[in-house]
Amino acid sequence: MTAVMIGVDPHKGSHTAVAIGAAEEPLGKLRVRASAGQAQRLVAWAAAWPERTWAVEGAGGLGHLLAQQLVAAGVLDVQPKLGARVRLLATGASNKNDPNDALSVAVAALRSPARRQVSADDHAAVLRVWSRRHRDLGRAKNQVACRLHAVLCELVPGGVPKEITAAQATRILQSAQPSGVAGQARGELAAELLADMRRLDAQMLQSKKKLAIAVTASGTSLTGLFGVGPVIAATVIGDAADVARFASRDHFAAYNGTAPIEVSSGNRKIYRLSLRGNRRINHAIHMAAITQIRHRHSDGRAYYDKKLAEGKTHKEALRSLKRQISNAIFRCLQADARQAAPAACAKGPGGQPGNDSDSSAAGSHPERRLFGQATPEPSPTLRPDPAKRTSQPTRRSRRTSQNP
Numbered sequence: 001m002t003a004v005m006i007g008v009d010p011h012k013g014s015h016t017a018v019a020i021g022a023a024e025e026p027l028g029k030l031r032v033r034a035s036a037g038q039a040q041r042l043v044a045w046a047a048a049w050p051e052r053t054w055a056v057e058g059a060g061g062l063g064h065l066l067a068q069q070l071v072a073a074g075v076l077d078v079q080p081k082l083g084a085r086v087r088l089l090a091t092g093a094s095n096k097n098d099p100n101d102a103l104s105v106a107v108a109a110l111r112s113p114a115r116r117q118v119s120a121d122d123h124a125a126v127l128r129v130w131s132r133r134h135r136d137l138g139r140a141k142n143q144v145a146c147r148l149h150a151v152l153c154e155l156v157p158g159g160v161p162k163e164i165t166a167a168q169a170t171r172i173l174q175s176a177q178p179s180g181v182a183g184q185a186r187g188e189l190a191a192e193l194l195a196d197m198r199r200l201d202a203q204m205l206q207s208k209k210k211l212a213i214a215v216t217a218s219g220t221s222l223t224g225l226f227g228v229g230p231v232i233a234a235t236v237i238g239d240a241a242d243v244a245r246f247a248s249r250d251h252f253a254a255y256n257g258t259a260p261i262e263v264s265s266g267n268r269k270i271y272r273l274s275l276r277g278n279r280r281i282n283h284a285i286h287m288a289a290i291t292q293i294r295h296r297h298s299d300g301r302a303y304y305d306k307k308l309a310e311g312k313t314h315k316e317a318l319r320s321l322k323r324q325i326s327n328a329i330f331r332c333l334q335a336d337a338r339q340a341a342p343a344a345c346a347k348g349p350g351g352q353p354g355n356d357s358d359s360s361a362a363g364s365h366p367e368r369r370l371f372g373q374a375t376p377e378p379s380p381t382l383r384p385d386p387a388k389r390t391s392q393p394t395r396r397s398r399r400t401s402q403n404p
Helices: 037-050 064-067 082-089 098-111 123-155 166-175 180-218 230-240 249-256 279-295 297-308 316-341
Strands: 004-010 014-020 026-033 053-055 075-078
Touching: 004 037, 004 279, 014 037, 014 098, 014 279, 026 037, 026 098, 037 064, 053 064, 064 249, 075 082, 075 098, 082 098, 098 230, 123 166, 123 180, 123 230, 166 316, 180 230, 230 279, 230 316, 249 279, 279 297, 279 316
Parallel strands: 004 053, 053 075
Antiparallel strands: 004 014, 014 026
16 A cells, blocks of 8 residues: 655644655645644544655644644654745745645655654653743843833933842832932832842742753753753753754754854865754853853863964854863763663664764763763664554653652
């Protein structure tokens, strides 16, 4: 029986599915309303093709819920840019509508190796939820602080030249003597903004506590790296998810933007700063690097000083340090995956394609150490076995014990 790929273009109000065969010929299409019975309707419609695979565009975004509902049947995550490229190459124009988008998703999932298997939500999803909450609270606090700065400039000559805190703003408002109706209104507005800042401070403290508990429960070794706390660890684990999808530490560095981009032509070999990749992980690595530079006893500061002595600028040395931290994080993620799934790693790294040549035992990096050899991790194939497409995929277990 011919294998069938079903591409789904998800939206907030509806989902459009298109089924194609191995030769990319359309076999059928269906549009369902986003509701409680959306998955049941799609499965009932696709029953005519027992040998089928689902492909959802943006399974980490609008298609997350639908992908999780279909995960037992086997779902592939197709990035939106892949579908857009297929549509453009097929027609030479955009011709964008839901059926064409779903068809492009199916073709991309059928032909492109740049797709990955969707797994059921695990502890990484929990960390992603709370790290996003903490990040949103931080942005809201910065917005309130900027507004409070602007109001204080109209109440106090010169305002507050540096970063403002709730305690500092309280002292300023207590000593300020606004005159006139407008001055009193500004004083009341500043008091309300101050109350908002205190509320956000309390909420950020609570979210950080939840992050610390969740990170400890994950049993990760990331917090053993100097400068990596619960917030940074939760951001990395939540966004990176399964480390096995990265063939090597170079692929992980390209994913988080710490690897330079080659723009060579002919005999000219040129590398430029990468502004691509996951900017959240890139920012987390940046904060870890800044923390290490500020502490002279850290290995990161010694590496940074070494690069400066070699003639590199501050930014160049910082980028080099960020790459080393990325490699160290990748080793930790691999070691955590080995320890969480000992049965899957019992085969050992020998003969696995795409892994780093250097290897060491899991846990070879002591606490607060930054550099060391990479620990390779077997990478599962992105193409499921046709004989097992209808079976439920194995969920990757995670440790729930606390760090020793």
